[in-house]
Amino acid sequence: MANRLLLIEQSSSKDDSLKTFFTQKNWQVTTADSIKQAASLLIEDSFNPHVIIADIGSPKTSLLDDLSELQEHAEHSEWIFLHQPTSDDHQEFLTDLAFDLLEKPFDLNRLNTIAKRALRTSLLTKVADSYSLKEKQRYQPESFFGSSSKADELRELLVQLKDVPISALTITGETGTGKGLVAKIIHYSGLRKDGPLIELNCAALPKDLLESQLFGHEAGAFTGATKRLKGLFEQADGGTLFLDEIGDMDIELQSKLLKAIEDQKIRRLGGEKEIDIDVQFITATSVDIEEAIQQGNFREDLYHRISVFTLKLPSLNERKDDLIELVPRIIAEFNQKANKSVSEITDASWEKLLSYQWPGNVRELRNVLERCVLLSNNHQLPDQWLQLSDNVEPLSNQVLDDNQLVIPIDGTLALEQVEKLMLEKALEIEEGNVTAAAKRLQISRETMRYRMKKFELSNG
Numbered sequence: 001m002a003n004r005l006l007l008i009e010q011s012s013s014k015d016d017s018l019k020t021f022f023t024q025k026n027w028q029v030t031t032a033d034s035i036k037q038a039a040s041l042l043i044e045d046s047f048n049p050h051v052i053i054a055d056i057g058s059p060k061t062s063l064l065d066d067l068s069e070l071q072e073h074a075e076h077s078e079w080i081f082l083h084q085p086t087s088d089d090h091q092e093f094l095t096d097l098a099f100d101l102l103e104k105p106f107d108l109n110r111l112n113t114i115a116k117r118a119l120r121t122s123l124l125t126k127v128a129d130s131y132s133l134k135e136k137q138r139y140q141p142e143s144f145f146g147s148s149s150k151a152d153e154l155r156e157l158l159v160q161l162k163d164v165p166i167s168a169l170t171i172t173g174e175t176g177t178g179k180g181l182v183a184k185i186i187h188y189s190g191l192r193k194d195g196p197l198i199e200l201n202c203a204a205l206p207k208d209l210l211e212s213q214l215f216g217h218e219a220g221a222f223t224g225a226t227k228r229l230k231g232l233f234e235q236a237d238g239g240t241l242f243l244d245e246i247g248d249m250d251i252e253l254q255s256k257l258l259k260a261i262e263d264q265k266i267r268r269l270g271g272e273k274e275i276d277i278d279v280q281f282i283t284a285t286s287v288d289i290e291e292a293i294q295q296g297n298f299r300e301d302l303y304h305r306i307s308v309f310t311l312k313l314p315s316l317n318e319r320k321d322d323l324i325e326l327v328p329r330i331i332a333e334f335n336q337k338a339n340k341s342v343s344e345i346t347d348a349s350w351e352k353l354l355s356y357q358w359p360g361n362v363r364e365l366r367n368v369l370e371r372c373v374l375l376s377n378n379h380q381l382p383d384q385w386l387q388l389s390d391n392v393e394p395l396s397n398q399v400l401d402d403n404q405l406v407i408p409i410d411g412t413l414a415l416e417q418v419e420k421l422m423l424e425k426a427l428e429i430e431e432g433n434v435t436a437a438a439k440r441l442q443i444s445r446e447t448m449r450y451r452m453k454k455f456e457l458s459n460g
């Protein structure tokens, strides 16, 4: 597939050097000698280049307006502007429009490097868009499985919410009950399905990092902020921001979040300008927020703002009737993924599935069934791999010496998580000495390094 490049050069400045250069670099180059001609190619001829390099000389406001309008017709193209020195305002405007800018005179090799990067981004955006189409089909109210009355009620609510403009909504429920799934259903079946869905787990980041990820920052806002960063509020513009584990957000940041939700405006860290945002907020929590308010860890005003709509997801233990639908569906999914053919569940296995409490809810059910399907060697779900027990002693009650690690084989941990825990423990015991940790796990140092990289573990 040829990499398509549109080269816009004003007729006065035109020579063929750029065209020749990029043709030699195997681009399929099309040229236009004005924005008007480019518009005709992009709009009337539906030409769809990967990259557009536009020489815009000293940009005037009217030209910037034309460019910004034209961009809407070049959905998957990345723009690179070549320009003469210009005012700060224009420079800022161009930065927002462009993949990158180069002030003239510029180094041709640098332009080549930028064009290659822009090509990769353009190709990625295309893949992301087709992925998003699949997501829309995948996440509809009927994707929340279950035949119990509680599951029915929830699906009905999700259908009603499809046409309602929601500014904020909270999903509560124990871990693994499907909060993330429901957030996706609300986004992909709702009015904002064509906008982005941005997800962030508030428990995963320390306060300062969380703040700069959400609000973004200007270059130089703090040590290490070398470049301007658009935050997640801005990235979610026109779509949905899903904040998981909101109960873990620092209280100071909570007031900034409240202001952003109410005003639909934010200011980047170190920035002067207020930026309008148009974002639907979905928050989720598995902790009891009312209790957190009592303890002074959660702002009551934020709670009222985000809980205008609240969806409480039932635990699997409260809706065991759903197993009859969930189990076959999940088994079918893993059969297909692993090329297995489990089609039979013995009465004894059913009994175990029904009597277990499922503290990890549907996630745990999926992990258990995945293990069973992977380890099956005939049509029957292997009973011995269910390994369900409601009598596991809580980890905190067990006395361990420093060289031991207790791993619950009750389905709450997937095999990969177990592997990661073992690596972490070995590194901890050996105080970060990779060779010694590898020896302890009876693997080579290279394998140890490879797996540490895979799980993003450091030895520091």
Ligand SMILES: Nc1ncnc2c1ncn2[C@@H]1O[C@H](COP(=O)(O)OP(=O)(O)OP(=O)(O)O)[C@@H](O)[C@H]1O
Pocket (backbone or CB within 6 Å): 143, 144, 145, 146, 173, 174, 175, 176, 177, 178, 179, 180, 181, 182, 244, 286, 362, 363, 366
């Ligand atoms: N009713 C359901 N139908 C189909 N799949 C479900 C259902 N509930 C949960 N799942 C699946 O179970 C897994 C865990 O769900 P999810 O991640 O949405 O839970 P969660 O409540 O957000 O968990 P956590 O609080 O730990 O983040 C996902 O693979 C999800 O698709």
